[in-house]
Amino acid sequence: MPSAFFSHPDCLRHQPDAGHPECPERLQAIDDQMIAARLDTWWLPQMAPLADRDSLLRAHDAAYLDRLAHCVETPDGGMVSLDGDTVVGPGSWQAALRAAGAALAATDAVIDGTFDNAFCSVRPPGHHATRDRAMGFCLINNVAVAALHALDVRGLRRVAIVDFDVHHGNGTESIFADDPRVLMCSTFRHPFYPHCGVPAAADNIVNAPLPAGADGQAFRAAVEAHWMPRLQAFAPEMVFVSAGFDAHREDEMGGLALVEADYAWVTEAIRRVAEQHAGGRIVSVLEGGYAFSALGRSVVAHLRAMANL
Numbered sequence: 001m002p003s004a005f006f007s008h009p010d011c012l013r014h015q016p017d018a019g020h021p022e023c024p025e026r027l028q029a030i031d032d033q034m035i036a037a038r039l040d041t042w043w044l045p046q047m048a049p050l051a052d053r054d055s056l057l058r059a060h061d062a063a064y065l066d067r068l069a070h071c072v073e074t075p076d077g078g079m080v081s082l083d084g085d086t087v088v089g090p091g092s093w094q095a096a097l098r099a100a101g102a103a104l105a106a107t108d109a110v111i112d113g114t115f116d117n118a119f120c121s122v123r124p125p126g127h128h129a130t131r132d133r134a135m136g137f138c139l140i141n142n143v144a145v146a147a148l149h150a151l152d153v154r155g156l157r158r159v160a161i162v163d164f165d166v167h168h169g170n171g172t173e174s175i176f177a178d179d180p181r182v183l184m185c186s187t188f189r190h191p192f193y194p195h196c197g198v199p200a201a202a203d204n205i206v207n208a209p210l211p212a213g214a215d216g217q218a219f220r221a222a223v224e225a226h227w228m229p230r231l232q233a234f235a236p237e238m239v240f241v242s243a244g245f246d247a248h249r250e251d252e253m254g255g256l257a258l259v260e261a262d263y264a265w266v267t268e269a270i271r272r273v274a275e276q277h278a279g280g281r282i283v284s285v286l287e288g289g290y291a292f293s294a295l296g297r298s299v300v301a302h303l304r305a306m307a308n309l
Contacts, residue, residue, distance in 0.1 A: 003307045004109055004118040005034070005043035006102035011122050013091025017079060020087065021253060021290040022124060022137040030121050030286075033296030039303055046109070048102030048122065050094075051145065055104055058148040059141050059175055064132040068139060069093050082134045096124055096139040099285075103146035106283045111154050111238070117274075117282040117306055119243075121299070125287040127169035127242045128194060136167065136194060142285045143240050144175045150238055151181050160185065160236035162227065162270055164219075164263075165244020165287045166254035168197035168207070172242065177202035183234040185227040187219060189247070189256055206230045212255045216262035219247070223266055228273075235277040239270055245289030245298040253290050260301040267305035282306060 012024040034040050056065055071080045072093045079089045099122035106118035126143060128136030143161055150156045161176070163169040163186035173196075176182040183204050190198055190209030200207040208222035245263065247256035274282045284306065289295035303309075 001116045003043045004046045004115040006046045006048050006106050007121040008048040008098040010094045010098040014095035014124050016087040029292035029296040030299045033300050037300045048098045049105050050097040051100035059144040061132045086134050100140045100142050100145045103142040103285050104149050107146045107150050110281045116280050120285040127172045127287050129171040130174045141171050143242050147240050156237045158236050159238045161240045163242035166247040170194050170196050173201050173205050215257040231273045238278050238281040239274045241284035242287045243284045244287035245295050248294040250294035251291040260297050263298045264301040264305040267302050
């Protein structure tokens with residue numbers, strides 16, 4: 001069965017200041033590499049809907065959502081800084097709703113069996129967003145919204161979230177700490193922004209920090225030692241991926257040394273867990289990755305492995 005590739009042109013409307021690394025060109029680089037690899041014939045394009053407020057409220061406070069929606073409505077249509085890294089403008093709220101909407105629609109499509117799995121090529125990213133705070137380029141925690149939809153609306157009992165972004169997914173951790181329905185496994189550079197994750201916040205959080213300069217061998221060893229035993233014991237009914245590709249050695253912001261083969265390897269490991277316990281159900285959502293060519297190539301490797309191509 002084909003796989004689904006969720007995106008929307010509105011995700012290009014979130015345009016931080018010139019030179020900001022979290023820019024629309026990221027999605028265009030992915031599209032270019034998808035076409036070059038001829039994956040667009042297998043990963044069928046799907047238009048992301050807008051997320052509804054009730055779905056967002058499962059992961060975020062109402063007052064926070066109201067502030068976020070209103071802060072993009074500046075009288076002069078200018079930009080608003082939410083923190084030192086996170087900037088929003090007139091198109092940002094619509095983009096955020098599409099990003100979360102993609103994750104929600106992908107979750108439904110995979111649970112319904114319309115697709116085996118799905119990837120959401122969306123921005124802004126989400127894994128730093130807490131219940132009441134935007135940070136680190138992130139506005140809405142897309143994976144958290146999708147995972148809570150799977151649990152609270154679709155009736156799943158156990159879901160896993162795996163996060164291989166170079167930065168710790170502190171927002172996801174804070175939302176799900178001590179929730180026995182969720183197992184979160186992550187690797188990230190430490191110490192590094194956002195300077196947390198060690199120790200993990202709760203027993204259902206499996207954090208495997210990596211030192212600066214760590215390569216694929218160190219990354220794979222950490223996944224094998226820390227993630228895999230817990231994932232097998234947890235037996236998730238669905239797997240969500242916070243897919244950040246900024247640990248690539250060409251991404252100067254990250255300071256790790258992964259390559260495309262490492263992303264293919266970890267995706268294959270995730271796919272085996274999903275096939276064994278979750279009927280193969282995976283929804284992957286883009287997080288970081290700021291070196292355009294490396295990002296596009298890494299996503300292609302990720303998608304090939306996810307679809308077992």
